[in-house]
Amino acid sequence: MGNKSLLLVSVTGFILGLVFTLQSRPTLMEFGAVSWMPSMISISIVREIGPVIIALICAGRIGSSIGAELGSMKVTEQIDAMEVSGTNPFKFLVVTRILAATCMLPILVIIGDFVALIGSAIIENTKGDVSFLLYFNQVFEALEFTDLLPATIKTFFFGFAIGLVGCFKGYNSKKGTAGVGKASNSAVVFTSMLLFVLDFIAVFITDIFYN
Amino acid sequence: MENKAVIEISHLYKSFGTVDVLKDFNLNLFEGENLVLMGKSGSGKSVMIKCLVGLMEVDKGSIKVLGKDISKLKQNELDELRTDIGFLFQGSALYDSMTVRENLEFPLRRHSHNSEKKTEALVKEALDNVGLPDTIDLMPAELSGGMQRRIALSRALILKPKIIIYDEPTTGLDPITAKEIILLMMNIQKKYATSSLIITHDVDCARVISNRMILLLDGKDYAEGSFNDLAKSDDPKIKAFFK
Ligand SMILES: Nc1ncnc2c1ncn2[C@@H]1O[C@H](COP(=O)(O)OP(=O)(O)OP(=O)(O)O)[C@@H](O)[C@H]1O
Numbered sequence: 001m002g003n004k005s006l007l008l009v010s011v012t013g014f015i016l017g018l019v020f021t022l023q024s025r026p027t028l029m030e031f032g033a034v035s036w037m038p039s040m041i042s043i044s045i046v047r048e049i050g051p052v053i054i055a056l057i058c059a060g061r062i063g064s065s066i067g068a069e070l071g072s073m074k075v076t077e078q079i080d081a082m083e084v085s086g087t088n089p090f091k092f093l094v095v096t097r098i099l100a101a102t103c104m105l106p107i108l109v110i111i112g113d114f115v116a117l118i119g120s121a122i123i124e125n126t127k128g129d130v131s132f133l134l135y136f137n138q139v140f141e142a143l144e145f146t147d148l149l150p151a152t153i154k155t156f157f158f159g160f161a162i163g164l165v166g167c168f169k170g171y172n173s174k175k176g177t178a179g180v181g182k183a184s185n186s187a188v189v190f191t192s193m194l195l196f197v198l199d200f201i202a203v204f205i206t207d208i209f210y211n
Numbered sequence: 212m213e214n215k216a217v218i219e220i221s222h223l224y225k226s227f228g229t230v231d232v233l234k235d236f237n238l239n240l241f242e243g244e245n246l247v248l249m250g251k252s253g254s255g256k257s258v259m260i261k262c263l264v265g266l267m268e269v270d271k272g273s274i275k276v277l278g279k280d281i282s283k284l285k286q287n288e289l290d291e292l293r294t295d296i297g298f299l300f301q302g303s304a305l306y307d308s309m310t311v312r313e314n315l316e317f318p319l320r321r322h323s324h325n326s327e328k329k330t331e332a333l334v335k336e337a338l339d340n341v342g343l344p345d346t347i348d349l350m351p352a353e354l355s356g357g358m359q360r361r362i363a364l365s366r367a368l369i370l371k372p373k374i375i376i377y378d379e380p381t382t383g384l385d386p387i388t389a390k391e392i393i394l395l396m397m398n399i400q401k402k403y404a405t406s407s408l409i410i411t412h413d414v415d416c417a418r419v420i421s422n423r424m425i426l427l428l429d430g431k432d433y434a435e436g437s438f439n440d441l442a443k444s445d446d447p448k449i450k451a452f453f454k
């Protein structure tokens with residue numbers, strides 16, 4: 001599930017960076033604060049928008065495929081077949097997938113964030129005259145450890161949620177092909193909602209810690 | 212020839228919500244025989260064999276496999292016992308993300324600590340048994356339904372089980388392929404001297420393969436006997452099976 005997600009995340013991240021910078025420019029210009037662009041964009045993307053958008057994309061991509069895969073294994077009795085051949089299907093199928101999703105998401109988010117910043121830098125470079133070097137200098141100046149750490153920690157939870165819900169829905173899917181569709185669909189819907197709830201909790205906790 | 216019973220099911224009850232599927236079902240499978248279980252679609256045949264291998268919990272009644280009460284076994288003991296049971300699923304149930312080779316290696320990996328050479332030899336033997344040695348590196352989706360069924364059969368046999376359970380081995384296949392599968396089953400029976408429980412709707416299959424038959428009706432073991440005895444019966448409910 002890795003490399004296709006990578007492409008998806010990169011494209012999304014890039015466009016996010018472009019659009020976000022284009023949209024913010026006029027407002028910042030009004031206040032004569034365009035030079036704040038790199039720090040503003042980097043903080044908002046790294047802290048919040050990057051993790052949430054990319055987790056949502058992955059819920060659609062990874063969560064649904066886990067749901068559909070386990071769902072169809074369930075309805076075609078492949079899971080039963082594993083069990084009668086003495087393998088614990090839970091360990092073999094569920095644990096591995098949840099682990100993979102949990103480890104994968106933080107990496108995808110970091111890549112997505114980075115590509116988004118490149119997108120933003122390109123706009124600043126063409127519309128304004130900020131060199132890439134200057135742009136990224138300002139980015140690293142603006143970003144602090146206290147931005148990166150909580151943002152990265154919460155992406156582990158996002159990944160875990162995506163894997164868990166996908167597996168749960170797939171593993172418990174009802175008989176028939178309709179059951180598989182439903183499993184993958186409700187995996188996405190439920191995960192997306194859960195991601196916002198988790199994000200809220202993460203922000204809440206971070207707020208307590210740092211203020 | 213009254214042999215030792217390898218499967219003893221007595222007074223089995225199983226219901227889903229308000230639907231009673233099995234009500235006082237009894238069955239014995241004796242060593243070395245081919246027992247055919249017939250029953251209408253939805254009569255609970257698959258449910259019965261899922262209870263038998265511990266995939267479903269029973270509501271009431273006892274199931275003994277090779278002398279062991281399966282409800283009293285711990286997970287690892289149950290897994291151990293399952294190595295003695297080969298299971299051919301109704302829809303073949305091949306792992307569709309794995310090649311034929313990996314499908315066949317799967318039960319081997321989990322159970323025995325064979326060397327790679329021995330595993331390879333067992334896989335080859337299993338594929339030769341079903342006459343499909345060239346499919347080893349294909350994916351299940353690249354095989355026809357009949358080939359999939361044969362691969363599933365060879366996977367069920369790879370641990371040389373004492374008991375084989377076939378859930379509708381010929382359903383969904385054309386008559387010629389169905390006959391091939393039946394012949395394969397009979398060869399395997401001869402070669403490895405297994406005891407078989409065969410679930411089928413297929414009267415021809417039952418005629419050819421059965422030593423003894425049990426009819427499942429209304430959740431009970433309604434009638435028992437040889438194919439000829441049952442086929443001659445005057446009971447209209449039994450007659451309905453042989454039309
Ligand atoms: N997991 C389940 N939950 C609820 N009901 C079930 C479940 N599995 C089976 N049933 C019900 O039990 C009954 C028997 O099903 P089963 O699959 O054993 O039929 P069958 O005799 O194998 O039929 P077929 O020949 O079509 O395979 C059916 O009415 C089915 O709806």
Ligand SMILES: [Mg+2]
Pocket residue numbers: 256257258301378
């Ligand atoms: Mg069935």
